[in-house]
Amino acid sequence: MERKRWECSALPNGWKREEVTRKSGLSAGKSDVYYFSPTGKKFRSKPQLARYLGNSMDLSSFDFRTGKMIFSKLNKNRQRLRYDQNSQNRGKPDLNTSLPVRQTASIFKQPVTKVTNHPSNKVKTDPQKAVEQPRQLFWERKLSGLNVYDIAEELVKSMELPKGLQGVGPGYADKTLLSAIASALHTSSAPITGQLSAAVEKNPGVWLNTSQPLCKAFMVTDEDIRKQEELVFSVRKRLEEALMADVLAQIEEAAIDVAGLEEEEEDDEEDAEEV
DNA sequence: AACCTCGGCAG
DNA sequence: CTGCCGAGGTT
Incomplete structure (x- = not known):
């Protein structure tokens, strides 16, 4: 059985x-x-x-x-439709109306x-x-050199950090700093203060507070907050515009595809007459 | 009583 | 057609 x-x-x-x-x-x-x-x-x-x-x-x-x-149930060929126009998928309108879902x-x-x-x-x-797991000192260095790419593999302009933020430790460039802070925000629910002890600058290997990112202690001003709010607002607006453009493009594509199907039907009719 | 199976209904 | 679950049969 x-x-x-x-x-x-x-x-x-x-x-x-x-x-x-x-x-x-x-x-x-x-x-x-x-x-x-x-x-x-x-x-x-x-x-x-x-x-x-x-x-x-x-x-x-x-x-x-x-x-x-x-996953095909949710997203399916949304991406292929847009970036793989040469595949067999051509000519078929995407009737999927479900929301996109993060797949990472x-x-x-x-x-x-x-x-x-x-x-x-x-x-x-x-x-x-x-x-709680032990972590390597200066492990954030592994993150240096990471960049953001868009889907066409073009380098996206990297983010900028407020001038008040400064790195600590051997060879800390701004890019690593950004990664380190981002990591800290995701791996800990505790407040991010930076390295409070002034001794860290003299001898980071000894005085490093491992639960904090490798940057000097900093203050967040009202001005910083206001600027960040502005930034978020403008980015949201750009996202909204991009989504809208995407929807319009898809409607247009569907219309083209439908036209294509109708042409194919006509071709079929002609073929049928010849036989 | 718990488990196994298949029918039969709803979508 | 498939998915779900009731209920009769079996252990």
Whole structure:
């Protein structure tokens, strides 16, 4: 009998998936899919699974039957349509209206649900793990030389930091500083103050505060905040314009594609007459 | 009582 | 057609 059970990569560790082929009756040959939680509870449908997991997991892109996360359901050929005009995809209008979704791994730490037999064990969050692990002194140097590229691989003008920010330690250029601060903002929920001890400048290897980025202590002025708000506002506006242009371009493309399909139909009719 | 299967309905 | 779940049969 066809009965296989295996670890399911799309679900948290310990979950199993099983597919059972029906061997008699009108529906013989069809198959049923079941999932087993780490505690052994059996699930026979996506709603049942969703009910159990609550909001701790987004199943909207989870394909219950295959057990895989299915991205094509959300985004599919949006990018190909725009940048791969030579492929077979040409000529087919993209009727997908769903919102774009970030597909990169999240740099933010997400909560992890720990399920055990013991009811008092509930939810633990992961961030401590990243913070408590020992880190190499001046590890941020590995980040130097990283740049931002747009989809056409053109170098994007790098961001500028306020003049008040200055790096600390061996060979710290502005670019590394930016990376270091960005990393600090993502890996710690504590306030970012920079290196408060003045001794750091004399002997960074000894006096470095490893939970802070490698920059001198700084003050954020009201002026800095106001400027940043302005910047965010203008960037948002540019994003809005870009999105609008994208939507318009897509509508236009769809119109062209429809025209193309109609032409093809005419061609078909001509071909038919010749035969 | 828990588990296994397949029917049958809803979308 | 597929997904979901009820319910009868089996262990």
